Amino acid sequence: MESVIIAIYGSRRQDPHVEVLSTFLESLKAAGHCVVMHPKLYSYLRERIPEALEVVSEVTEVLRDDIMPSLALSIGGDGTFLRTVAWLRGRHTPVLGVNTGHLGYLASASVDDLPTLSEDIVQGKYVCERRGLIEVETENYPYWPYALNEVTVSKASSASMITAVTEIDGRPLADYSADGLIICTPTGSTAYNLSVGGPIMQPGTEARVIAPIAAHSLTLRPLVVSADAVIGVTVQGRSETFRLTLDGRSMTLPIGTRVVLRRAPFYINLMRRADITFADTLRSKLHWTS
Numbered sequence: 001m002e003s004v005i006i007a008i009y010g011s012r013r014q015d016p017h018v019e020v021l022s023t024f025l026e027s028l029k030a031a032g033h034c035v036v037m038h039p040k041l042y043s044y045l046r047e048r049i050p051e052a053l054e055v056v057s058e059v060t061e062v063l064r065d066d067i068m069p070s071l072a073l074s075i076g077g078d079g080t081f082l083r084t085v086a087w088l089r090g091r092h093t094p095v096l097g098v099n100t101g102h103l104g105y106l107a108s109a110s111v112d113d114l115p116t117l118s119e120d121i122v123q124g125k126y127v128c129e130r131r132g133l134i135e136v137e138t139e140n141y142p143y144w145p146y147a148l149n150e151v152t153v154s155k156a157s158s159a160s161m162i163t164a165v166t167e168i169d170g171r172p173l174a175d176y177s178a179d180g181l182i183i184c185t186p187t188g189s190t191a192y193n194l195s196v197g198g199p200i201m202q203p204g205t206e207a208r209v210i211a212p213i214a215a216h217s218l219t220l221r222p223l224v225v226s227a228d229a230v231i232g233v234t235v236q237g238r239s240e241t242f243r244l245t246l247d248g249r250s251m252t253l254p255i256g257t258r259v260v261l262r263r264a265p266f267y268i269n270l271m272r273r274a275d276i277t278f279a280d281t282l283r284s285k286l287h288w289t290s
Helices: 015-030 039-046 050-055 078-088 111-122 278-285
Strands: 005-010 034-037 056-059 071-076 094-099 126-137 150-155 162-168 171-178 180-184 207-213 223-226 231-237 241-246 249-254 258-273
Touching: 005 039, 005 078, 015 050, 015 111, 034 039, 034 050, 039 050, 039 056, 050 056, 071 078, 078 094, 094 111, 126 150, 126 241, 150 162, 150 231, 150 258, 162 180, 171 180, 171 207, 180 231
Parallel strands: 005 034, 005 071, 034 056, 071 094, 094 258
Antiparallel strands: 126 258, 150 180, 150 241, 162 171, 162 231, 180 207, 207 223, 231 258, 241 249
């Protein structure tokens, strides 16, 4: 791999892997690469392996527009991967998940792969897979308005159920009386959607799942719709507020607020091992082996 800029985002729970991370960062320096790192991981590593951080050229919570990494590493679990995508802010930078969490659907590498990572990428052992996102439009949403996994509208913590009045392409669909409603991508179909009985979708499928959470009526079932569908949701209920959550970024909105969801105008490039398929991942993570 030629000298490149590598963006690294990671969780702070890395105690078992500090030595490997130190060796990896030192190898990047020896190869002439530059590292841009999120301050959360940087502050954690500075207390443990400060000498290995000489390779880090910039520490930033918000990537400048002129920083265009050739590769981004997400070191942690799936939640860390989602935060890495938000940190990159729509860049087409390939993102490789290095799993130090639990299930790790979005991660294709382990910490033990780091010593040979550069060589493996050059040899074509990792490939890029394009993944779509959902764009959210609503009043006063203060965060990055895109979701790789799912968008959820849900009741306030102690409130009664809500009614999510839902439409597709401007036409009424259903009034979901439930604890909440999930709209997910194929990437997110193995997350919250799976836990409420929604279908698993193969990555690359141009579709979305609309799945109620604890629906009041048994006729309200998970529904697969086109990724091009524009989904409108107006939340009603007896409480004053509800929760809107995009990939874990959550805020409270007043009842009556309308939320519009559509295909995001960009994709992310998720890196995965070329020799591991979606079927392999399901068999391993969901224990579908005999």
